Amino acid sequence: MSTLPPLEPGVLPPGIRARIIPGINGLSVHVLEAGRAGQPCLLLLHGFPELAWSWRRVMPALAAAGFHVVAPDQRGYGRTTGCDTSYEADLAPFRMLNLVRDQLGLVAALGYGHVEAVIGHDFGSPVAAWCALVRPDVFRRVALMSAPFAGPPALPEETPARAPAPDIHAALAALPRPRKHYQWYYSEPGADAEMWHCPEGVHAFLRAYYHVKSADWPGNRPFPLAGWTAEALAQMPTYYIMDLGKGMAETVRPERPDTAAIAACRWLPEQDLAVYAGEYARTGFQGGLNWYRCRTTGRFEAEAQIFAGRTIDIPSIFLAGASDWGTEQVPGALRRMREIACTRMSEVQLIEGAGHWVQQEQPEQVVAHLLRWLG
Incomplete structure (x- = not known):
C-alpha cells in the first residue's frame, strides 16, 4: 500500500x-x-x-x-x-x-x-x-x-454462576418497534457500502450524522438508563438503537439540517466538513468499522x-x-x-x-x- x-x-x-x-x-x-x-x-x-x-x-x-x-x-x-x-x-x-x-x-x-x-x-x-x-x-x-x-x-471465573443472560439482540428485534444496536450494525458486511455509497453522498451523510449527535439536534436529552435491557436501550435515539430494517445513512437522512442551519453551524462549517468528506469518500468507513467488529465478535475478550x-x-x-x-x-x-x-x-x-x-x-x-x- x-x-x-x-x-x-x-x-x-x-x-x-x-x-x-x-x-x-x-x-x-x-x-x-x-x-x-x-x-x-x-x-x-x-x-x-x-x-x-x-x-x-x-x-x-x-x-x-x-x-x-x-x-x-x-x-x-x-x-x-x-x-x-x-x-x-x-x-x-x-x-x-x-x-x-x-x-x-x-x-x-x-x-x-x-x-x-x-x-x-x-x-x-x-x-x-x-x-x-x-x-x-x-x-x-x-x-x-x-x-x-x-x-x-x-x-468469568470471578463471576457467580448464573443462568445465561437473555439475547439482547433477539429482545431488541422482538420489540413492538423492532430495533438493533448500532455497534452490531456497524459489524455487518454491508454497513460500509450503505454509508459510503449512499445516494446523497458522503458529505451529506456526514452532515446529517454529525448534526444528529450534536447539541444542535433537539432530541439529545440524555438520562441514565435502568439497565442493559431492550426496553431501556430503546429509549435512546435511533442513531444508537436503530430501526431493525434501516442502515445508518437511512436512519440519519431525515435529520439533515436545512441550508440555513448549515450556514449557521459555526463549529462545523462546510469547508471543515469537506475535509472529512474528502477523506471518507476516498477510503470508505471499513477501517474504523473493523474496530467495532473486534468488540462485537468477542474474539479478543480473553x-x-x-x-x-x-x-x-x-x-x-x-x-x-x-x-x-x-x-x-x-x-x-x-x-x-x-x-x-x-x-x-x-x-x-x-x-x-x-x-x-x-x-x-x-x-x-x-x-x-x-x-x-x-x-
Missing part, C-alpha cells in the same frame, strides 16, 4: 502542520502537530467517524500553553496507511492492545520517553484508557472524552481479561457534552468509571452546549478544563 501525502498546508488552520511518520508498528502514520518538538507532549486520539482533523479547534490553544500537541489518524483511518482495511481483513491488528502498541510506537518515533497526557475522544477514549492502564510509565495522565471507561473485562481487576491509577479526567448520549449508552459505565476503574479521576465535566463532538462544539471550554487539569 503506497504512502499518501499529508494534508496540504492550505487546508490546515494556522499553527497546525502535517507529516507522515513511517515505520510505526507496520504503519505510515499521518499526524497533525502544533507547538514545538521537545516541549511536554500531549497525544490526542480521535474516534469514529473522525480523524486527526477532529482536534483542529483545540490544538493551537494547547500548543500556545507550552505543549507539543500530536494527533494521528489512527489505524484504518484517513492518510495513515499500511494495514488491510477490508471487511475480509484479519481483525487482530485492530484489537485494543495493538492500538495501544501503535501509540507506543508513535511516542517513541517522536523521540519521547513519555507523554504528559493521552487524550481520547469517542472510540479514542478506550484506546487512551488502555494506554494508561497498561503503560502508566509512558502515558502519565489520561483524559477521556464522551465514552466512559468501566475497566477491563472481568474473568486477552483483555489478563488485566481483570486492574485500575487506572494515574491522574484522570472525563469530559463530555451535556447533550451527549454517549455518556449513558452503556448503563452504569459512568458510575463504574468514577468509583472503580479510575482511582484518581478528579473531575467529570458535562459541558453545556455540546453533544457528542465536544472538542469541536465547545473547544474553548474543553481547552480551559484540560489546561486547569494539566496544571
Whole structure:
C-alpha cells in the first residue's frame, strides 16, 4: 500500500502542520502537530467517524500553553496507511492492545520517553484508557472524552454462576418497534457500502450524522438508563438503537439540517466538513468499522481479561457534552468509571452546549478544563 501525502498546508488552520511518520508498528502514520518538538507532549486520539482533523479547534490553544500537541489518524483511518482495511481483513491488528502498541510506537518515533497526557475522544477514549492502564510509565495522565471507561473485562471465573443472560439482540428485534444496536450494525458486511455509497453522498451523510449527535439536534436529552435491557436501550435515539430494517445513512437522512442551519453551524462549517468528506469518500468507513467488529465478535475478550481487576491509577479526567448520549449508552459505565476503574479521576465535566463532538462544539471550554487539569 503506497504512502499518501499529508494534508496540504492550505487546508490546515494556522499553527497546525502535517507529516507522515513511517515505520510505526507496520504503519505510515499521518499526524497533525502544533507547538514545538521537545516541549511536554500531549497525544490526542480521535474516534469514529473522525480523524486527526477532529482536534483542529483545540490544538493551537494547547500548543500556545507550552505543549507539543500530536494527533494521528489512527489505524484504518484517513492518510495513515499500511494495514488491510477490508471487511475480509484479519481483525487482530485492530484489537485494543495493538492500538495501544501503535501509540507506543508513535511516542517513541517522536523521540519521547513519555507523554504528559493521552487524550481520547469517542472510540479514542478506550484506546487512551488502555494506554494508561497498561503503560502508566509512558502515558502519565489520561483524559477521556464522551465514552466512559468501566475497566477491563472481568474473568468469568470471578463471576457467580448464573443462568445465561437473555439475547439482547433477539429482545431488541422482538420489540413492538423492532430495533438493533448500532455497534452490531456497524459489524455487518454491508454497513460500509450503505454509508459510503449512499445516494446523497458522503458529505451529506456526514452532515446529517454529525448534526444528529450534536447539541444542535433537539432530541439529545440524555438520562441514565435502568439497565442493559431492550426496553431501556430503546429509549435512546435511533442513531444508537436503530430501526431493525434501516442502515445508518437511512436512519440519519431525515435529520439533515436545512441550508440555513448549515450556514449557521459555526463549529462545523462546510469547508471543515469537506475535509472529512474528502477523506471518507476516498477510503470508505471499513477501517474504523473493523474496530467495532473486534468488540462485537468477542474474539479478543480473553486477552483483555489478563488485566481483570486492574485500575487506572494515574491522574484522570472525563469530559463530555451535556447533550451527549454517549455518556449513558452503556448503563452504569459512568458510575463504574468514577468509583472503580479510575482511582484518581478528579473531575467529570458535562459541558453545556455540546453533544457528542465536544472538542469541536465547545473547544474553548474543553481547552480551559484540560489546561486547569494539566496544571
